[in-house]
Amino acid sequence: MAISEAEAIIMDVLWHSAPRTAEDILAEVGPAQQWQEGTVKSLLNRLLKKKAVKAERDGRRYLYTPLLSREKYVSQESKGLLDRLFDGRVAPLVAHFSEQRKLSKKDIAELRKLLEELGDE
Template identity: 30%
Template sequence: MKKLTEREDQIMQIIWQTNGLFIRDIVAELPEPKPHYNTVATIVKILVKKGFLESTKIGNIDRYSALIPLDDYRKKHVEDIKKKYFGNSLTKMMAHFAKQEKLSDSEIEELITIIKSKKS
């Protein structure tokens, strides 16, 4: 699975939150300064070519929806980060985030609960 560029990711985040959008709707959801319609259309066509999006013709307009679910994309790239930066160690990766994020006591308890529930 290919990695998304920053702008592609921004567009995919919008599409993952919906059941599908037209290009004009994607443009409307993007932050200011909004890119030109043609710029978004070009990026969307690239995402179709990469296999991230599919288009459905409604009248003479294409509606775009995700082919790759957010969870699948996230899982793949978290695994890549774990391998590349943490020697494929989940413990090292979690320790890094625990130290960097300055977790609250309730967040630590929540993580402990999640980890314990995975053991059973």
């Protein structure tokens, strides 16, 4: 399931707190994104069609809840990034980031720990 950047902003709100109304979402992200109510509702409709969210009637409004988990989304996105840019390999990705951005001592320690854990398997 392909989620656009704008749709991901809506999903982020729902992953942090759901169910939410379109008005709740607009209040949270509208000012920063310069979005109007119609934009939020259009994005929610796209997410409904993709079955990334569900809507339940609550009086005269709808409450939106994510069906796509954040973990599954992150997994799909990271796999897509690896496949598109690094032939599905993690080492070139890490090398790229180490060249483009200085890795902190904490980052390096976490990578070492991960490698040690992977080496034990």
